[in-house]
Amino acid sequence: MENVFDYEDIQLIPAKCVVDTRSECDTTVTLGNHTFKLPVVPANMQTIIDDHIATYMAENGYFYIMHRFQPETRIEFIKKMQTRNLIASISVGVKKEEYAFIRTLADEGLIPEFITIDIAHGHSESVIEMIKHIKSHLPDSFVIAGNVGTPEAVRELEHAGADATKVGIGPGKVCITKIKTGFGTGGWQLAALRWCGKAASKPIIADGGIRTHGDIAKSVRFGASMVMIGSLFAGHEESPGDTIEKDGKLYKEYFGSASEFQKGEKKNVEGKKMYVEHKGYLKDTLDEMEQDLQSSISYAGGNNLDAIRHVDYVVVKNSIFNGDKVY
Ligand SMILES: NC(=O)C1=CN([C@@H]2O[C@H](COP(=O)(O)OP(=O)(O)OC[C@H]3O[C@@H](n4cnc5c(N)ncnc54)[C@H](OP(=O)(O)O)[C@@H]3O)[C@@H](O)[C@H]2O)C=CC1
């Protein structure tokens, strides 16, 4: 791998504007048979999404992926969403009981529109087998498989039947995989995305490392159809993490899915807990993301996301903030 870089190292180069107002720019994206308002999905983590947020996202035309950490609630969740004509988008692991769960869904005629296979090291036989199992029992569900960080992995999971792959091993804000194992795409996630994108024949979801709204446009430029985000969604009033007050300021809890707080034990821990500043309401962040992305599209010289995919860029090596703070 040569020329590695990350989000902070890149600036996209503006092209001549073709719209009269940014509101003409279309941020929608299609995944499978569904079109969503933004190419953004909150991370399928317990401090990021719950029933309430999933329902809000689905009702308002956004993509969501429910986490898999309360497995016994998934059947009711699917029924509840589909009764309301909302998409059902769930996560599964790869352990034995998950095979039985997929069989139960098929037996009961419950077909989630989206199923995400969510494990740390997705380039594995266990994920390949699970993709095949889901596709044989629920052929109409759109299967997202991950996480991976190499073109070989993308090809193998696509070949096994995955409809999309999720790229990102270790770039997350509460991730300690890179420190504990020495492996991953932390520090070069954007370059890894480009590398994987060149091999992909199906959509890629960039997962982890997004720190600013501009990083969403950069992900799209380097091959992502969709971008999964944890930390930027952790601080909302609606976020499921606990709220604490310190020195008169409010903070929200955000912990990794492989942290001891999630697992309830200190075994194979690859995640940590932190507190992020309370930042108001989810709706306001989603609106701001849409406006910022509309602006990105206008700078790309087009009126939809595709324009971003073709812009030139420069490598500026960590200098874009020039010592300034973002806010
Ligand atoms: N995107 C990322 O960078 C990372 C994300 N995570 C998140 O943490 C959560 C827990 O992940 P995970 O531990 O995979 O889930 P599980 O605890 O459900 O483990 C899934 C299965 O994979 C096995 N497994 C896990 N890691 C490895 C590995 N490195 N090599 C071989 N087998 C492995 C586990 O066995 P055993 O535990 O016995 O090894 C288990 O059988 C997920 O939500 C995942 O997305 C975790 C780390 C990195």
Ligand SMILES: Nc1nc2c(ncn2[C@@H]2O[C@H](COP(=O)(O)O)[C@@H](O)[C@H]2O)c(=O)[nH]1
């Ligand atoms: N290595 C770990 N990665 C984790 C863990 N829990 C979640 N994640 C990944 O992080 C992203 C979110 O990243 P962010 O930079 O937007 O905050 C999430 O989607 C997972 O892929 C973990 O415990 N360890």
